[in-house]
Amino acid sequence: MSTEIRIPGLGAGMTEGTLVEWHKQDGAAVAPGDLLYTLESEKTSQDIEAQEAGVLKRSGQEGEVYQVGDVIGVIE
Secondary structure, eight states: OOEEEEOOOOSTTOOEEEEEEESSOTTOEEOTTOEEEEEEOSSOEEEEEOSSOEEEEEOSOTTOEEETTOEEEEEO
C-alpha cells in the first residue's frame, strides 16, 4: 500500500508553500523520522519527516509553489 505525501498546513492561515529542497533521492528507501523535504511558507520554514517506511517516489519539483493538500509524492 502506498502513502501519499501531501503539503501540510504549517499555520492557521497557510494556503500554499514552496517545496524548497528534497532531502532524499527519488527511489530512496525511507523510514519513519527520515527528513524528506523542506517546506517554506510566508512565515516559516520547516523540515518534513517521513511518517511511513518504504520507497520514495517524488513528483513535486524543488522551487515550485503548492497548495496545502497537494500531493508531491508517495511512499510505496
